[in-house]
Amino acid sequence: AQSVTQLGSHVSVSEGALVLLRCNYSSSVPPYLFWYVQYPNQGLQLLLKYTSAATLVKGINGFEAEFKKSETSFHLTKPSAHMSDAAEYFCAVKTSYDKVIFGPGTSLSVIP
Amino acid sequence: DARVTQTPRHKVTEMGQEVTMRCQPILGHNTVFWYRQTMMQGLELLAYFRNRAPLDDSGMPKDRFSAEMPDATLATLKIQPSEPRDSAVYFCASGLGQGQEGGYTFGSGTRLTVV
Numbered sequence: 001a002q003s004v005t006q007l008g009s010h011v012s013v014s015e016g017a018l019v020l021l022r023c024n025y026s027s028s029v030p031p032y033l034f035w036y037v038q039y040p041n042q043g044l045q046l047l048l049k050y051t052s053a054a055t056l057v058k059g060i061n062g063f064e065a066e067f068k069k070s071e072t073s074f075h076l077t078k079p080s081a082h083m084s085d086a087a088e089y090f091c092a093v094k095t096s097y098d099k100v101i102f103g104p105g106t107s108l109s110v111i112p
Numbered sequence: 113d114a115r116v117t118q119t120p121r122h123k124v125t126e127m128g129q130e131v132t133m134r135c136q137p138i139l140g141h142n143t144v145f146w147y148r149q150t151m152m153q154g155l156e157l158l159a160y161f162r163n164r165a166p167l168d169d170s171g172m173p174k175d176r177f178s179a180e181m182p183d184a185t186l187a188t189l190k191i192q193p194s195e196p197r198d199s200a201v202y203f204c205a206s207g208l209g210q211g212q213e214g215g216y217t218f219g220s221g222t223r224l225t226v227v
Contacts, residue, residue, distance in 0.1 A: 034215050043116075043203055043218035051118060090155065098143055099168060100205075102155040 002095045004029045004103035009018040012109040023091030032094040033074045086110045114138045118219035130192040133222045135204030144187045146207040194226045
């Protein structure tokens with residue numbers, strides 16, 4: 001069965017510093033992987049998606065993620081954190097039946 | 113921009129009352145999901161539909177929850193009777209299924225409080 005783990009329920013970075021949010025997946029078939037962001041009191045917004053076309057995926061707001069099959073990872077990065085990046089981030093995997101399974105989420109805080 | 117519309121945005125109800133949450137998926141999307149979000153459990157998949165047919169509702173307490181799609185423009189999630197432990201934010205999401213690699217679009221959610 002497909003599943004997703006996110007290391008670190010809470011990450012704090014200084015404004016301007018590198019953002020790294022970790023995601024590892026378990027899948028018996030080539031996965032479709034996603035990162036979503038949730039701002040307070042809002043729904044989830046798609047940041048980026050991996051669909052096997054390219055291992056380095058660029059998304060909105062300067063985020064990108066790299067698919068590493070050997071490590072079963074899909075970590076999210078951003079070179080320089082902005083205050084507006086403070087939010088909850090969810091990694092997700094789509095199963096062969098189109099069911100989307102979410103990880104537990106990582107709360108990102110950005111310190112001025 | 114196309115969006116998924118959920119109503120109501122907020123609902124406060126007394127224990128034992130029936131609650132109905134509605135979702136209007138994006139026109140043309142054939143897959144609809146219902147998720148529940150709580151601090152303790154995170155995002156839980158309750159049920160999902162493709163072309164209005166239920167594909168999986170194993171995440172839903174069957175004795176009190178029911179999910180339907182009366183037509184392609186409306187999905188409903190009902191709780192009867194409601195209990196305080198049902199307090200959560202309920203999200204609807206829609207997208208294109210059947211192997212399409214796109215992500216799904218979420219609504220803004222219904223915040224349910226059962227007192």
